[in-house]
Amino acid sequence: MQKKNNILKVMIICFSTAAMSEDFYVAQSGSDRANGLSINASGVNGPFKTLIRAQQAIRDLKKNGKLKEPVTIHIQTGIYQLQKTLEFDIRDSGFSGKEVRWQGENGPVVISGGIALQNCSQSDDGIWYCPTSDGPLDKVKYLQSYRKRGNAPGFELFINQQPMHLARWPNNDWAHIKLPLDERTNFTSIETLPTLDSGYSNAQVHIMAGNDWHDQYIGVAYIDRGANKIALESNTNYPLTSGRRYYLQNIRSELDAPREWFFDKSNNKIIFIAPDNIQPTEITASSLQNLLTIKGANYITFDSLTFQYSTDVAISLDNTSNILFNKIEASNIGGRAVEAKNSNNFSIQNSHIYHTGDGGILVSGGNRTTLAPANNLVHNNFIHDFGRVVMTYTPAVEAAGVGSKITNNLIEHSPGAGILLFGNDHLVEKNEIHHVCEQASDCGAIYSGRDWTYRGNIIRYNSIHDLFGYGMKNVDIANNKVTYIKPDGVRGVYLDDSVSGFSVIGNIFNNAGVMAIQLAGGRDNIIENNIISSNDYALWVDSRIPGAEIKKRLLEVPTESPIWIEKYPKLKLPRHNENWPEGNSLRRNIMISRGMNNLLLRYTMPEYGNVISNNIVWSETGSLIVSYNILDRLKQRDKASWFEWISEGIERDSMFANPCVSITGNKINFCAESPIKLIGFEPIPTDIGLIK
Structure with a gap:
């Protein structure tokens, strides 16, 4: 009896293990006439040959009501040449707790649109x-x-x-x-x-x-x-x-x-x-416009796959949710590597993207009416050498809508911008960005602009360094001469054309362009606890007249609704002068001038509504220049000394002192005698950039 019980227990365990997941196999040595249930071919048993056949197997499983547990398609190493785009829809979806997983195994699995x-x-x-x-x-x-x-x-x-x-x-x-x-x-x-x-x-x-x-x-x-x-x-x-x-x-x-x-x-x-x-x-x-399209599908994971040779976007998603790409490689793509539009709970992580014709990754989702977040995630990806065809405004990562996170990515080597932000409540955190905007001027490593309602965005704990830019200096038509220069016109964080309600906190800027941070006429921005070491300007604040487009966009979202008023109360405060940057906080920053011209700070702003305080400034040459135009005081000086600026009484509790700091890669180190405690400077995390 005991022996029978043991056999029964073994049978139950085996049955339970089998019920935990359904497994299909794909291999180049397989056959689409096989059942796909085994990696080893034996008669009808054995792997499928094509991804299309495996896709049909999932659809049949659902159609017959047999998708009871998670399903994994084990794709064996090899190059899978597509004759047409892989098109996924609701029939290919999994469910919560019953996800469908496409898994590359035993070496590179290449999904190719090339001939x-x-x-x-x-x-x-x-x-x-x-x-x-x-x-x-x-x-x-x-x-x-x-x-x-x-x-x-x-x-x-x-x-x-x-x-x-x-x-x-x-x-x-x-x-x-x-x-x-x-x-x-x-x-x-x-x-x-x-x-x-x-x-x-x-x-x-x-x-x-x-x-x-x-x-x-x-x-x-x-x-x-x-x-x-x-x-x-x-x-x-x-x-x-x-x-x-x-x-x-x-x-x-x-x-x-x-x-x-x-x-x-x-x-x-x-x-x-x-x-x-x-x-x-x-x-x-390259021959196929897209390699993989996903429309209206949910709960699918793609792991350890390589996508190559599309003429446009390699992976295109629309109206999806709970889609995960992990350990993906995408290269030699004509357009973007990945576009996830109108999608929520989308994630791409631990991936490698390079040699794209346009940008890297676009995510959009959430609801700007209700401010419901998309919860999209772009995490721990290495994105480089993008924008090789269309060079500008084709970033490594673009986020639109509400509530996406861009974290721990390494972004490098591009003619244009690194990250573009549109919408609300995005988090850009612990990324390393360098050598972008290599063929552009008036360009930002991280850029957003032209909207008073893009609020709640946080740019925090990033390392932005070695930005140079490239732009026209002068042209002499009579002598057929034109001069372009580098460095020129690149910003580390570029808050352009009145964009408002951003928080730029705890970032490391080291040789991050002609302006480490530009606040271009915006309102209610927080620029705090950053460390900036620069040959040019650390902070540049200017005033500009918002155009009709910016005012129109103010009416396109329900700023009068209780949800918006509660979340962004400053948006409804009266504007003393809508052409002036008001409500900004520039506090607890460390700013070091390394340039021979000593031009570190430029302020065109009113005293009213703005706070400038508790900063440490320093110049390695012993002097420092501030240009300012205090709009509501009618106080204007070009190239004033630091002490002349402080005597105006606009910036308070700041000091000219050596912060005694070294910047090595993405890390900063202060000596024991550093005065940073006097301004309440808070530590910056050390886990910036790729997580190995």
């Missing part, structure tokens, strides 16, 4: 030719948008997983507008235009038409080399301005440098010059 080019050959002059007559590349359309117009190929080329560039002129750096011939379509060039032996019918211009912070692509209508003139097929988004940057691309006769390529559509060939010192062993063209 491997075959039968390529190299000519005597070093140019490679790959036939495309057997592929669908001529049907891949170029995705037209506000920022991208023209007749370029709809796909990209990658050699040994390195992104290539369409044949261009000039090969390096930029050419420059000499004179606009009208507002937005015709201009002459400072540099002498090349002779285009193959014509310009497919040519594009990549241009920053009127500033250093907005780039776009436009088709070329014609080129008049005699007049050194370019005519565009459509208007630039901003008026053309002398000295601004552009280059031409997608021109066969300009295929003359390593890493360049051209699609000869009429002859069904891709032509390229390989990167220096590289023998092409992997020649891939």
